[in-house]
Amino acid sequence: MKKNHSNHGAHSVSRRNVLKFGVASGAMASVGSLGLGSIFCPAAQAAPALPHEDFLTSVCANNCGSTCILRPVVQEGRVMRVDTDNSVEDNWQEGIFQVRACPRGRSMRRHMYAPNRLQYPLKRTGERGSGKFERISWEEALGTIAGKLVECKTKYGNESICSLYASGVQVGALMRRESFYRLMNLMGGFALGTSDYSSAQNQYGMKYLYGQSGYSGNPTSDIAHTKLAVFFGLNITETRMSGGGLQYEVLEAKRKGNTRVIVIDPRYTDTCITIADEWIPIRPGTDAALASALAYVLITENMVDNDFVRTHVQGFDASSMPEGFAPNLSYKDYILGTGEDATPKTPQWAAALTGIPATRIIQLAREIGGAKPCYITQGWGLQRQAAGEMNTMAVAALAALTGNVGLRGGNNGDLDGYSPGVSPRLPAGTNPVKARFPTFLWLRAVERGTEMTALRDGIQGADRFPANIKFIWNYAGNCLVNQHSDINETRRVLSDTSKCEMIVVMDTHMTASAQWADIVLPSASYLEQPDIVGPSYAMNTDWLAFTTPVKPFFESRPVYDVCVDLAKRLGIEKEFTEGRSREDWLEYLYETNCRKNMPTLPETLAEARKVGLFMRAKNRDALPVRFADFRNDPVANPLKTPSGKIELFSPALHTIGKTWELEPVLGNRIPPSPQYVATWEGFEDKEGKAKFPLQMITSHYKGRTHSHYASVDWLLEVMPQVLWMNPLDAQKRGIEHNEIVRVFNGRGEVRIAVKVTPRIMPGVVTMPQGAWYKPDANGVDHGGCANTLTLYRPSPLAKGNPQHTNLVEVSKL
């Protein structure tokens, strides 16, 4: 036994706890086979640190959908380096393996102690957005904020106070957004958007097709149980590259099943490198065209699962159309050209749109139709489009046609929707404000909130939004500026301080959003506050971490503590804290949530902290197959759609399509069935392309999670922000690899280095989203921020962010 060099060190406690929980350290890897898989076990058998080092347990809690274990090696309250999980032997088959952090989490030390880390509260001294601030005390900052909250509540109503969508802290009991929600709920409520920037169009599309708002697919582990998997735009290898997450699972599952994987994407992504057997490049925004042509071949070559469709699907053909609608409004009529548009969706028709040769489309349809089961799935890139709802529905419709819904090894065409575990959160209470706007339309709510209606702007809970946004609280997020479409439009609205009267940004770093704050509050980082953390929404390992902090950076503070201080000033401290200290809350949540769900945990939080990390095996093959009950008996187990069936024709959408007020631009319509819609700034926007001929997508980039970690120089050095361009397009413009180019359209201009690579299809460029906006005096961005070029126009149904639908031109300087 090594010396007890740390009060949190695993060496000192592992053996004792191992005995206590009756699991020998060597047996950790095979707990599943021992039938102990459902028990939480201390996962501290191995230690990453060297014998003379002290280390703590912590996490990276950002919004990639994973959460990774970090083991900061510490000295005098400071992080000296960061290790990751190595506490169990990898055993993917049994559902237990190391939650190894990706390079983003591994760069945490550099991130935490960066020159742009916020040290003190700041107040704006120049014009809003000027980036001019002076240091103030916490006392002054919180006094100003509390005063303005009361003023806005009194003058404009609670609906004028908005907590902006933000996901910089995605897990944790106390460090997430709930602290402010709780505060505002106790104060009478606040404005909060519906849905998010991640998958709004997918959520809405799936709701009408399957009666479930996204996250409805089988686990990706099902790839092991099929011979063919088709990924429409799914790129887990760059978006969820955690060693405890989906990329590792897909890698293993593909090997186990010897499964052929086809990736359909405008980019040859890193998923193509390790997962795909074949890459089919496709023009952005045309996935529904491809899906429709695949359906055409499936139908005309008699590969539709007629038995399944007859009993489980509404509106496939005239025979299954609901009463009161013209029979030729059916999906099949749309596909075969006997519907309203009289255009057969032949492979030749789709070839010209997608860029995929007709022969390949026919072959792909035969592959899909000939495999049973077939795992059809999709990422969120194809739904983050102007007609994203249609793309997401059209792809998922293929799973219904081929009868792959509810099968092991099959899928419903949606993304993996299993969350792995349960972890506690501070109770946020109930929001008395019922009117909600779509998250993406928050800026519209600043300028003309009271004009926003249900039919025009997707307001929910009311016919009209009752206020304009006057106060913005933006904690751990960058949607205020960087991540929101059309930065120049955002700047126009925010720079008028008579519209939104106060912007508070609480964050760890001086982000592009923080530059636009009136008051900036320095937040303690993940590693600087004690918490209870479980895996995020897209992981396949189950664990709980009881984190121990290092000393907060300068005057940075945890958001919970800040909200307590605000509650004091607002006279609701007692209600907010319920008499509990921060530590009391954690102990309370430990007892009422953690221990309740997992009785094998130690009796006290203090004991749990000594171990740090607890894991349990989770064999995802043992999870119930999504929609299996529905498949087996659709009458007894109907979907949550109005008909109880999969709705390839939706009367609800038909009504919406006729009644909602939509801006009259190309593609701004809502068909009642999954259809291809040519849109503004899409491949078929001839007028737009005459000036700006390239389609620009804003793919996710492995060097950061959205805009998180975007300023870490270690990461930028090896993963610089660059524009990807095909050699054919570069050649036409005389552009060479690595030169700085102008990327522009009518909305803005970015100067950025170009990566000339065949890994992106001709006619398409990608400027990965999330790089930090760095405008010069002329408004030209030198940070490579894609939202300098995106358009602030919501998708028709979800009112979601179509940030992959852009036309640009690229030229030499």
Place this chain on the structure above:
Amino acid sequence: MKKSYAFYMDASRCMGCKACVIACKDGHDLPLGLNWRRVPECTGGAWAEHADGTYTQNVFSYYLSVACNHCESPVCVKACPTGAMHKTEDGIVQVDATRCVGCNNCAWNCPYSAPQLDKSKKHMTKCNFCRERLEVGQKPLCVAACPARALDFGPREELIAKYGRANIAPLPPASMTEPNLAVVAHKDAQPANTRKPFLANKEELS
């Protein structure tokens, strides 16, 4: 003779995430502009545009993760004028900082550019196989970091006998230095002696 090791990398699993690079940088506290482990991207293939607006292509891409390969015939050692660069009894090629004059000769000769000058320390630095971790029975930082489980290490003779030495573009032919790097080739791997310019991320390899 002490036990000596080789690195192992399965290029069919490597997704180019660079967790190995950052774990090494953090653990060894390397300055900007200096990374002991690097991830070259090897990309090739071309596009054909057709009259109907469609395309066909034969694009491929793969990554390798490469540090010092602690070669059997380390040309860096031969090139060192002071004897600072040496191969130890356990096979690790390392720099004796007290004898190194930072002349860069080793770096110029190494076909992997593994030795790198630390300008503030004024001597060459390089991967030491995480000797301090090996000595206490732990894995090198890069190996323990790999989220795809593409990197590993093991007994040199066993690994080289099983997998051979890395002989894949954009790396130089193995015959030059006999690297102790065993590679499972990616399905699209190109031979090391190719003359085509497949290295696609030179600017990321500081």
